[in-house]
Structures are given as structure tokens and as C-alpha cells.
Amino acid sequence: MSMREISYARAGMEALxxxxxxxxxxxxxxxxxxxxxxxxFGAARIRATPITENAFSGIAIGAxxxxxxPIVNWSMVTFCFxxxxxxxxxxxxxHYMFGGQQTFPIVFRSxxxxxxxxxxxxxxxxxxxxxxxxxxxxxxxxxxYDMKGLLKSAIRDNNPVLSFESTRLMGFKGEVPEDDYTVPxxxxxxxxxxxxITVIALAWLVHEALAAAEEMAKEGVSVEVVxxxxxxxxxxxxxxxxxxxxxxxxxxxxxxxxxxxxxxxxALIAEDPATFxxxxxxxxxxxxLQVPIPYSPTMENHVFPDRTRIIAGIRxxxxxx
Amino acid sequence: xxxxxxxxREMLRQMQTIRRFEERASDDYQNGAIYGVVHCYIGxxxxxxxxxxxxxxxxxxxxxxxxxxxxxxKGADLNRMMAELYGREDGYCKGKxxxxxIADFSIGMLGANGIVGGGLSIVTGAGLAAQLEGKDRVAVxxxxxxxxxxxxxxxxxxxxxxxxxxxxxxxxxxSWAASTSSKMTHAADDVAGRxxxxxxxxxxxxxxxVLAVYEAATEAVARARAGEGPTLIECKTYRWRAHxxxxxxxxxxxxxxxxxxxxxxxxxxxxxxxxxQQGQYSDAEFQALDDQVLAAVNASVAFAEASPxxxxxxxxxxxxxx
Numbered sequence: 001m002s003m004r005e006i007s008y009a010r011a012g013m014e015a016l017x018x019x020x021x022x023x024x025x026x027x028x029x030x031x032x033x034x035x036x037x038x039x040x041f042g043a044a045r046i047r048a049t050p051i052t053e054n055a056f057s058g059i060a061i062g063a064x065x066x067x068x069x070p071i072v073n074w075s076m077v078t079f080c081f082x083x084x085x086x087x088x089x090x091x092x093x094x095h096y097m098f099g100g101q102q103t104f105p106i107v108f109r110s111x112x113x114x115x116x117x118x119x120x121x122x123x124x125x126x127x128x129x130x131x132x133x134x135x136x137x138x139x140x141x142x143x144x145y146d147m148k149g150l151l152k153s154a155i156r157d158n159n160p161v162l163s164f165e166s167t168r169l170m171g172f173k174g175e176v177p178e179d180d181y182t183v184p185x186x187x188x189x190x191x192x193x194x195x196x197i198t199v200i201a202l203a204w205l206v207h208e209a210l211a212a213a214e215e216m217a218k219e220g221v222s223v224e225v226v227x228x229x230x231x232x233x234x235x236x237x238x239x240x241x242x243x244x245x246x247x248x249x250x251x252x253x254x255x256x257x258x259x260x261x262x263x264x265x266x267a268l269i270a271e272d273p274a275t276f277x278x279x280x281x282x283x284x285x286x287x288x289l290q291v292p293i294p295y296s297p298t299m300e301n302h303v304f305p306d307r308t309r310i311i312a313g314i315r316x317x318x319x320x321x
Numbered sequence: 322x323x324x325x326x327x328x329x330r331e332m333l334r335q336m337q338t339i340r341r342f343e344e345r346a347s348d349d350y351q352n353g354a355i356y357g358v359v360h361c362y363i364g365x366x367x368x369x370x371x372x373x374x375x376x377x378x379x380x381x382x383x384x385x386x387x388x389x390x391x392x393x394x395k396g397a398d399l400n401r402m403m404a405e406l407y408g409r410e411d412g413y414c415k416g417k418x419x420x421x422x423i424a425d426f427s428i429g430m431l432g433a434n435g436i437v438g439g440g441l442s443i444v445t446g447a448g449l450a451a452q453l454e455g456k457d458r459v460a461v462x463x464x465x466x467x468x469x470x471x472x473x474x475x476x477x478x479x480x481x482x483x484x485x486x487x488x489x490x491x492x493x494x495x496s497w498a499a500s501t502s503s504k505m506t507h508a509a510d511d512v513a514g515r516x517x518x519x520x521x522x523x524x525x526x527x528x529x530x531v532l533a534v535y536e537a538a539t540e541a542v543a544r545a546r547a548g549e550g551p552t553l554i555e556c557k558t559y560r561w562r563a564h565x566x567x568x569x570x571x572x573x574x575x576x577x578x579x580x581x582x583x584x585x586x587x588x589x590x591x592x593x594x595x596x597x598q599q600g601q602y603s604d605a606e607f608q609a610l611d612d613q614v615l616a617a618v619n620a621s622v623a624f625a626e627a628s629p630x631x632x633x634x635x636x637x638x639x640x641x642x643x
Binding site: 054062 | 383414418426431442444445448449453454472476483639
């Protein structure tokens with residue numbers, strides 16, 4: 001397969017263009033209609049909506065229930081909070097509540113994370129709020145390859161899928177095939193193999209974990225980096241197999257720890273008897289501090305975890321057993 | 322176009338079916354065969370029937386917590402409706418929805434929605450699908466005066482008007498949002514007046530006159546199919562029952578107000594019309610109709626009782642589609 005380097009953001013756009021070409025029932029709803037999409041697919045399918053996340057999220061649900069495959073872009077994830085009724089009460093429940101009689105294929109895209117000095121209402125990683133529901137699939141790509149492949153799978157899926165896309169990674173470049181491919185939902189990716197400790201990292205922190213692994217290798221510590229890639233379905237098997245192999249675990253997440261994805265992952269590791277028995281030390285979470293995201297860089301940088309804190313976490317676990 | 326004599330008789334059958342179905346649902350709720358909550362539409366039958374009589378089978382509607390009337394008027398199967406109320410396997414939602422969530426996508430019934438204002442944008446998406454697919458379909462939202470104050474009302478009507486979606490927004494103004502009078506929540510008497518702000522027609526109709534509702538809906542459907550966009554139709558009506566059938570629930574509505582509206586029974590209104598205008602409708606004919614309706618309702622109960630309860634582990638089915 002021939003490859004080329006493109007950015008994370010570009011990979012998302014390519015997925016969109018190819019799926020819009022592939023399936024005439026796909027439409028795009030967002031407060032900004034990307035000009036290149038309007039030019040290729042027309043203003044009827046590529047709709048610029050009023051700033052009404054509640055309404056256009058609901059419109060997507062009704063359009064999906066009537067035979068279309070809407071792709072919605074909320075832009076920043078914080079904007080979707082005005083659409084919570086449509087996400088929580090409607091999108092996640094109506095397939096089940098109506099006895100499975102209709103499918104609702106919808107993708108809701110949004111950017112997550114921080115590091116941009118945009119303060120609390122434009123910086124957040126709230127994916128665990130949606131993990132707590134039943135009925136939504138959740139993707140969280142960390143590379144251009146995963147972005148394009150996961151987004152294509154999401155668009156072809158017959159369920160509502162939320163795509164959380166890392167703000168910090170938009171310009172990040174990586175290899176992406178020229179040809180059509182997909183990344184299945186629910187399959188984690190071991191981004192680096194190692195034997196002494198597992199770091200399960202999410203989104204931007206996959207890259208910080210890889211940098212930390214490089215650093216620890218100099219000290220003779222072999223770090224395995226596992227990227228779940230999708231938070232629902234969540235690939236228990238790959239995560240547990242890695243921890244059974246290394247016996248040690250650090251979980252790195254740009255979100256806060258409380259009832260977060262990191263908490264869920266820690267529970268899934270700990271409640272599995274074979275994995276629990278393999279643990280040589282208690283698992284360690286390296287997460288954002290549990291505060292709204294502050295504006296000033298000195299404080300914002302203090303709130304977020306990074307490679308330095310992951311290294312500290314790895315050392316702590318290695319010393320514990 | 323006025324409703325033909327045949328259509329008027331069909332309207333009467335549907336209205337009487339809604340009333341008898343709900344009387345039975347209320348009884349069976351009181352005796353414990355139906356669970357949770359039941360919201361009765363009795364008194365408002367002319368709205369659902371008048372509007373749905375102007376629709377085709379492939380036109381789509383969305384309903385609300387008080388949804389039995391909309392289901393019946395759109396042609397839903399009484400047996401599967403009653404089985405759903407009974408929480409049985411053969412119910413429309415396999416026992417997962419109950420009274421508040423009956424849907425039948427095969428007849429364009431996009432579901433009763435338990436969140437006030439929740440259906441407004443969803444059905445607007447059905448209108449968008451109809452427009453994009455180039456079908457001659459229209460989409461209809463049934464909502465109350467309570468929902469008309471929710472943000473989704475404003476967002477959805479503005480979008481539908483701007484995009485000229487083939488829609489009818491039907492406000493069933495029964496003057497009470499649960500136990501709060503619309504006098505306490507609306508500064509203006511008419512919701513329809515807001516239509517001007519969105520650039521769409523708004524009309525006020527006697528919601529207890531099924532023929533008046535039908536005529537207003539027919540006109541709005543013609544506009545929608547001609548690509549001229551949505552219409553807001555406000556039907557002034559009243560529910561005879563309390564907000565829910567829950568025993569002992571407070572109902573603050575004045576007795577004289579209820580009595581005044583019950584004197585304007587939409588079913589009696591149509592019977593009188595049939596007698597006066599056609600001079601050939603007799604009490605015996607109405608009695609025969611009622612017997613048929615009661616037989617159909619009794620059959621739906623028998624169907625529901627014969628249907629098994631879902632297996633407990635069926636709770637795990639249908640969270641996701643394949």
C-alpha cells in the first residue's frame with residue numbers, strides 16, 4: 001500500500017470527502033460549511049446551520065431515522081453541551097426505546113483537549129460523560145492513520161458515533177495510505193511494544209507516552225504503549241493482555257481522573273482475576289488536575305499531564321514493585 | 322377541499338377509537354395491568370385525526386408523551402399498541418418503551434417522545450430528508466403549548482422556515498402544561514402569532530372541530546408539497562383528564578373550565594355535523610360504530626394478554642444496531 005504523510009486534520013477531511021463520494025445518503029451539518037465540500041457536493045448536502053447545536057443534532061437524528069447518514073460537526077466539544085437532550089435522551093436511547101425498529105447512523109465530530117489558552121469553555125475532554133451512557137460509540141484517534149480509518153468506520157456504522165478529535169494533534173503529520181482502508185471500532189493498537197510496564201494512553205498523550213518510553217529506554221526500562229483508539233467499544237482484551245505481560249500499569253489521560261476513562265480502564269484491569277494477579281504494583285493514573293481549564297499558560301500547563309509526569313508515574317510504579 | 326362523507330365517517334371512527342382505547346388504557350392502568358404512567362388525549366382527538374386525515378401513509382409525524390391519539394390517527398395497529406402498554410413482547414417496542422414511546426416507522430410514526438420539546442428538531446430532520454430525497458413527503462410535529470416555550474421550538478421553526486422544509490408544526494394548545502396554566506407562562510394568547518417572526522404562516526384553528534383542523538392541515542400540506550415551506554397551526558383544544566392517570570394526582574384546573582370544554586366534545590361536534598349537513602346520520606349508526614370500536618379495543622386487550630412478557634435478558638438486546 002503506498003503511503004504519504006498528511007496531517008491529522010487533513011486525514012479527517014479526506015475521510016469525509018471519500019465517504020461523501022461513496023454514499024449519496026451522507027450529508028454534513030455544521031455551523032460552518034467547509035467551502036471545499038460545498039463546492040464538490042453542493043449546498044443542499046453540505047448545510048451551514050444557524051448556531052443551534054440542539055436543533056441540528058436533533059435534525060441529524062430525524063434525518064438518520066428517515067434514511068440519511070448525517071455527519072455533524074459540533075466544532076468544539078463544549079458546544080455540544082447545549083444539545084445534551086438530543087445526545088443523551090434521544091440519540092443514545094431511541095434505537096433501544098423503540099425496540100430496535102429503526103437505525104440511526106450519525107457521526108458527531110468535535111475537538112477535545114486543551115493547551116491553547118482558550119480557557120474553560122473551549123477546553124475540555126469530556127468523553128467519559130458519554131461512556132457512562134449506553135447506546136453511543138466513541139472514537140478517540142491519536143494519529144492521522146487512525147483518524148481517517150476510524151472516521152470512515154464511524155460513518156459506515158449504523159449507530160450514533162461520537163468522534164473526539166484532539167485539538168493538539170490537528171497539525172500532527174503521519175503516514176496514511178493512498179487507498180481506501182478502515183480501522184475497526186473496538187480494536188486497540190499497541191503503539192510501542194515493551195516488557196516492563198504498560199502505559200495505556202489516550203489521544204495526545206499517546207505521543208507523550210511514546211516520548212516517555214523513549215526516555216525510559218535509556219534507563220533500561222522497556223515501556224509498552226497501548227492506545228485504545230475507541231472508548232466504546234473498549235478493547236479489554238488487548239489492554240489486559242499487555243498488563244498481564246508487563247505486570248505494571250500507568251494510565252495517561254488529558255481529562256481529569258474522577259469517573260474518567262482512566263477510572264474505567266483501571267477498574268477493567270483490576271476486576272479481571274488473571275490481570276489482577278499479574279500486577280506487581282498498584283496501577284497509577286496520570287491525568288489532568290480535576291479543575292476547569294484555566295487561561296494563563298502557567299496555570300494551564302500545570303493542569304495538564306505531559307511526558308515528564310508520565311515518566312514520574314512510570315518511575316513510581318517501577319519502584320513500587 | 323372539504324372532507325368527503327366517507328372521510329368524515331372515517332374521522333369519526335378514528336376519534337371514537339382513540340377515546341375508547343384510552344378509556345380502556347386508563348382502566349387497565351388503574352387495575353395494574355399497565356405500568357408506569359398513562360397520559361390521555363381524550364378531548365383532543367380532533368387535532369390528531371384532522372391533521373393525519375390530510376396526510377399520506379409515507380408522510381411522517383412525531384408525537385409526544387400524550388401520543389396514543391397520534392399513533393391511532395396515523396394508522397398504528399391497536400393490538401401492538403395495547404401490547405406495548407401491557408409491557409409485552411409483541412408490543413411496538415418489544416416492551417422497552419411503554420405508553421410514552423410508541424413508534425411505527427413503517428407508517429411514518431417517528432415515535433412518541435417523553436421529553437417536552439424533544440421531538441421538534443428530530444421531525445425537522447425528517448423534513449430535511451424529505452426535501453433532499455426529492456420525495457413528495459411532508460413531516461408533522463405534534464407538540465403542546467408547553468413545548469412552544471422551549472428553545473427547540475425557536476431553533477427548529479427558524480431552520481425549517483429558512484430551508485423551506487415541507488413541515489407542519491401543530492401546536493395542541495390545551496392551556497395546561499402539566500399543572501401550570503399557560504396564562505402563567507405565555508404573555509401572548511396565541512402561539513401562532515410567533516410564526517410571523519420566522520417568516521412562515523401561522524393560523525389559529527378550533528381544535529375541537531375536526532373539519533376545521535382538516536381544512537387547515539390540507540392547506541398547509543399543499544403548501545409544503547409545493548415547496549413553499551412550513552406552516553404553524555395552533556389548535557385550541559383541551560384535555561378532559563388530568564395530566565396523567567395517576568390516582569390522587571393534583572389537578573388544579575377549575576371544574577367549570579373542564580365542564581365548559583367537555584360541553585364542546587369534538588366527537589359530538591362531528592356527529593352533529595354529520596346529522597345536520599347530511600341529514601342521514603342516525604344515533605343507531607353511531608351506536609353500531611361504537612360497538613365496532615369497542616370490539617377492536619377488546620381484541621387489542623386480548624392480543625396483549627396473550628402476548629408473553631419479554632425474557633428478562635431481552636433487556637440487553639437492541640442497545641446497538643448491527
